[in-house]
Amino acid sequence: MDEIVDEVLRLEGPGVPLNEMKCFQCSSNLGMAESVAYRCRDCDTSAIWCRQCMVNSHRVCYLHRPEEPYFRRTTFKDLGVRIQLGHPPGEECWHKVKSIGDDFVIIDIDGVHNVSLDYCDCAGSPTPLQQLLRARLFPATTLDPNTAATFKVLETFQMLSFTAKTSAYEFMQVISRRTDNTGMRHVRDRYHEFLRIIRVWRHVRLLKRGGRGHADAGASGTQPGELAVLCPACPQPGVNMPDGWEQETRLSQVDFESRWLHALFIGIDANFRLRRKDVSDDVRDPGFNKGFAYMVEEVAFKNFIRKYGRPLLDANGKSVLQPDKSNCSNHDAIKSASARGGRGLAATGLANAQCSRHDMRRPTSCGDLQLGERYVNMDYVVLDTLRRNIPRMVTMSYDIGCQWFPGLGERSDIYEGPNPIKGSVDLLLQCLVPKFHLPAHIMKCQVQYSFNLTPGVGRTDGEAPERGWADSNDLAYSTREMGPGSRRDTVDDSFGHWNWAKVTEIIISLASRSTEAIIRRKEQVEAFEHFADALPRANIVAWTKQVQDFKQGRATKNPYEPDGEVKSETEIRLQLAKEDGDLIKYGNTDMVHPSVSPSVFIYQGLEIEDAQRRFEWERTRLGSHGSTLEKAKNLERGNNVRRRFEAWEKLQLLYMPTVIAHRQAQEDEGKAVVEDAGDLKLWLPSAALKTLKVPPGRRLIRYIRSTLLIQAHMRVQKEQYGHGTKYMTRSNQLLADVATRLSNLKKKYDIIRGCIEVLSSNLESTPGSKKGTDEWRSVLRVLEPEDLKGLTSSLTGKHKTGDGFLKLTWIWTVSGSGQESDDAALRIEFCRTRARAHRWQEESLMLNEELARVYCFFGWDAMRWEDRAREYMSRMVAPLIYTDRNHRSSVILNMGKVAYAHRQAAIRRQMEKDAYAKWQALMPKLTKLHVSKDKKTKDSKAGDAELRELDAKVLYECA
Template sequence: MLQDEPQKLWIPERDKFLKEFIRLEGRGEATLYQACQGLPGCLNEPVVRCRDCEGSQLYCQGCIVIQHTVMPLHHMEIWTGLYFQCISLHDLSHCIQLGHPPGLQCCNPSLAFDDDFVVLEINSIHRVALNFCNCATAQTHNIQLLHACWYPATTTNPWTAAMFQLLDHFQMYTFESKGSAFEYYQLLARLTDNTGTRQPKGRYESFLHMSRQHPGHGHDPNGVLGTKEGELAVLCPACPQPGRNLPADWDNVPLHMKWLYGLFLAIDANFRFLSNGWAYFMEQSSFKEVLEASGTQVQEKSSCASHNAVNLADTKNARGMAATGVGAIVCAWHNLTHPSLVSNLQKGEKYVNMDYIFFSTLQHASTVDVLNISYDIACQWSKHLWTQMLHYPSRMHLQPDDKVLTFVVPKFHLPAHILSCQTKYSLNLIKGMARTDGKAVECGWSNINPIATSTWEMGPGSRQDILDDHFGDLNWCKVCNLGPFLLWKLKEAIPEREQHILDLQDFEEAIPPASLSEWRIMIVKWETDFTMQASVRLELSQLEGQQLTDGVDSSLHPEVSPSVLIAAGIDLESLQQRLAIDMANIGTHATDNQLSLLQQQMNALHRCIEQWVQIQTLYMPCSPDTPNMPEEAVHCIKLWLPSAVVNLGIACDVNLCQIKWKLRCAQAHDGLQELPHTRSQAIIDTVQLKIDTWFALESLAINLSKLTWQIEFPKLDDADIWGMTKGQAGGEVEMEGQRLVLVSWIWKQHHGAGEEELLEVMHIEWCKARACANRWAEEVVLLQEEMRRVVAYFDWHAMWWDKRLDYHSIYLLASLPLVTTE
């Protein structure tokens, strides 16, 4: 229909539109009357019109000034006899009076500085005549401007201001377009005069100051200085926040439901951002102290995939740059940036930066029991995390009975890791992960990256304010869309859950009952009793916490407990082994750069061992003296852990020996968890040869009048022919896409006895199918819980705002003048 093609309808009307545009360039209907149609009885010639008011009515100069008493920033045009010429209300003797209601004049006015006041408005830059009130009860000049919704550029003798509406418009403009302040100011200048013949007053520097000063934090009796760290951040209503959106008994739920109240966090770095902790950036002074204390600590090279951001952290060129990027922790589910968890990076993705951000997280998440950490280099970064913790203040340490930590790798990055990592850090296989993909932080970078170019040459304060502002806007937009987003995910999850559960049930019908029963016992045991170093360390920390509660404190150091000491010693032994391997591999023809990096690595390890030995003497005073360490190769230094001390016949604290035994057992289990995936696909390829039989069976059925055979043997399509670990049409199944891949029906049929190899393959694929079905089931439960949390959080926030009313009343009372009576 033509109504659906507006361009075609408009084409015949072009000349009519053009004539109207040209008519508006002249006086239009004003040629029909000779006198002004403004105030009653006015007989002056109408020669001035307002471009911003509706219509194109002409008035005399006196009437149009009176009409614009409350609209002092409109644009005027005056008729010269041949054409209209731009003119300002200032040129028409219009004067703005502050400190009094509109239309009333002050009996003692004070002229603005140098009678040259400039106002930045949403559609241009104006020069106005302005009088301040100078009565006995008058406010200061900057307060009078604020009462008029004009933001002063200076606090004394202001001669420039910006309308509040302009500052709000500029903020929204940068959020949507990622444009810079310079581009916006150029827009205002061109709207004022697009010919370049009447350049407006230059107020770019003033505009920069006002745009940075405008945001604020109110309704607090302590004022701006009462702002706490991270208080200006927009929080995620769906993340667990005890006391705000969790049930009263959330910490008493059964162990198998603890995951439901876990916090999902994603860590990543962004290197596009070259260059006091109230919002998203952390407080910088403490962070810089940690960086300086770390000195030239060398980054340990990755033993998994080639993570360039890690391996090249000590070699990237950062000359002349205050920062080479930013690192951040965000909500892995909803992609909201967490408060005070953004930090600058120097020379790549160094562990010291990311460690500090992570340990800061422990402070902000101190009331949450379960933490799931997604990081593309989690396999490397988490290795010696607890040894690194010793370098930080005690306020940043993991408390004894505090957390259950699970480290995972985002699904997109996992296929690039070695095989053992693909099992240990898989979001698809770990219980309690639901359908988390870990990509949230990288999606957030795509939204924030366009602002990077305008921050490269900013000072650190301006850069941080701009990024804080944009992080806040992204959080706000996601909070506003959280309801539809969670509903959309729930509508997707419910049918996926049902489909994968049905597929798993069909698959299990083809598995011998005895095998299936055995597999179920094995997988439940693996999920519930699998001993890893992280879980054992948590168990030991919880035991120490219980001892503290019972009044038994075995700690001899304010920051390092016995379990932390032994765990750090085991980590140091691993570092020594890694260093020995590096020294053996470097060869006799190493370059000076390789030798330098190796020496720096040795120095860093040496300092860690020295710190550890000092604390060890408190807990194990009878241990043999450590040799003069500067004279001994650092990888050969004997650490004298409890087992080594006992072997010498020296008595050692039984508690320390028990801790060492548990941690060593956990270390052994971690080394044995790689599964033999490599055989599976080879077996699948041999089974592929048997598929031709199905085509022959279909041909025979017609001649033999077999009518019910398809119940047992469904029709075989090309789309059904793929192996368990392959997608349709033979494509490889990506780790990220396993949620959409169903097991073909050919693998759900009963197979004859004796096919042990096929049964082995089915065991592996059953584990995967079960994990997939469980993740979708968890997804539905978690989404329903998050919907409840969002409502609970908004109810809590409404009550929080009600309390702000009381604070504001106190603030107003405190600001009133003291009145005394005789």
């Protein structure tokens, strides 16, 4: 550390002893006259110059900061340097003119510099503005400027404002401090000039990138939204869509299925952070962008709001444009809450509609909000962005889509002037609710507006706006105090940066999404097939038909929805009791039959153990509070256990004679009379379970499944209808009972499985035994606590959001599933599992389409720039003799235009190449639909052919 400090201090000195100090360039000895030794802070050398050499070597970098001996800061102005524009460095103009007041300030990255600046006034010389710009100095005014900023500082600030959201004020503070941090020297305040420069700079760059410099109509010929950076992956007719896409989406086919692959996805949202205080106005601060990029054109927008913002009432006094009340959850309350605090604000937020699969801002898709999230503002930005080149189907998403969308068509009929929805038979619109917002909606919405259950949406989540806001919220601070025009321009510039950043990552991001989709699709399709295989064939066919009918509007019954039957508590208890009865009955069969097999004997032993457990548990539960009737029943159960034990004990003498010794020992200790049925000792040695078979285990799995269904049913019911303490207490008790029952079933299952494990390992170690005794393992798998999960469709609350990644635990996919009583739960599960598999299949196909679009888009974009290059190339050809100066000047200008167009084209061509490589590498996997191996062989069967035909075309025919 000390060493570093020393080295840093060493740099403060000249670096050589005084007597050796020489000018780096002319070698004149400087040691004796130390006042003429100079050094530069900004050159990459700590060499020492004499005054003349210092000046000479800085002809091309006159904004460096020179230092005087003992290395105080000085300026080139102090050294007598004058900057000469319009001539090569070092050449002095014979007709030079001093800048206004001979006092010019240049803002650069290292400081605010006072300079002496001369323009050239030779015959036919360019204007001072041109001279400044050609020196990469951006003046604050066009007439008699006295301030300019270097291109370098503007580029740096612009990038800082995008990434670190640095405000111009903060930035100028930094520059000022860098100029002098002692407060001893006066640093010129150039904040307002800098503000002015940066706004023009932003607009100039926008026009340049948008190709307006290559259009004869120039800036004034800009079309709405033209300067927005477009999403390469979204479908744009005439740009990146395959030939014949119109045929694929023929008018006669009004169903979504035929169009889904060519649909546009738009996410709608309002942001309440991007506010603007009521300072300045559109007259004083009109801004440069008039709907050229992402913000809508202000005048038309304001007129629209003025006209339709006031409530239009119908005959009954109801608002035509916005319903007073929500018919879903109370979204209005939330929305109006976020609109509060509107006092002193000119804009309370920003309405936005962006591309929701690639998180990019769309052209003319943002507009201010004045009073909360009113439909009229939202409608305007949506309709305006839909005016830009769109395909024939649009899937929108909006967190209050269930409220906003149903009236959209009606409202757009009221709005005057043409709009893309009005009277259009060619445009299919649908609106869903973003995935993470959906759980807050009522059950009906959760089915109707679900991305998971809607065909043709892949794995889109509709949450793009939220992701976009996370970035632009940081912008809120710096734009809050701006005038309306400055704010619009700043927001546009920032969104442009956001979009461009997305464009540069789009290939990588689509490729990584594809890789994931390929894996997930395999998982989900297999899960679906396994589940379907475990279900009775008839059910599958019936349910598949139900989903398809519903989707195509042939049936109103929604197969994803519970049947609506609410099981009462008594019914549930009855069902539990019945199953208990079955268990007991089963345990009692063939109790004393002479031909009882060893396996039945062992199983009966286990059954008795189980009955003991149940008896004890029930007794503890009853405690001293149970009714007489309940206590009597418990006693009876105890007696039953004892009777079964006594009968079984006789069999035990046959099968396990050695056990007599144990019992004898107990008798000797005086413990022969066991009072409590729960204390009866069975002495079941696991080694004796030699011949146990699989069926008891299977049966247990079935009971587990049915108990899980009951549990899930209870939970859903509690969440939806559970009000009041009395109800809660009772249902909690029942839920606890069900949980105990589950854990008992698991214990029993573990014992049986353990026994079979011992048995089979014994068998396998016997020499000469047949292989394949392991088959049971695929049926009776290890039951982990986390396997005890209900069907994925019965998950509630936050678990629901990760729907696309849910998988069934194995107990639901071993054969024999579907014989449970709760058909509705299984049907919902089947439909949802099926939907999940479909969504991933669609996602794969969509990603393939998107990769293809990105490839086409960059090709198209490259071609645009190549055309521009060609156009200006022809204008660039220089004649042998110039007829006039202007001609020469325009040839030079066109050379610049050609160079820029070539550079832009080259960037796109490279992107096109990258996109093509990725697309080609991924296409085979993305378009080959996943069908698991065993499915293929089964498909040959007639029954499956019928099912295939029934199932969506998406799964099987799109490839």
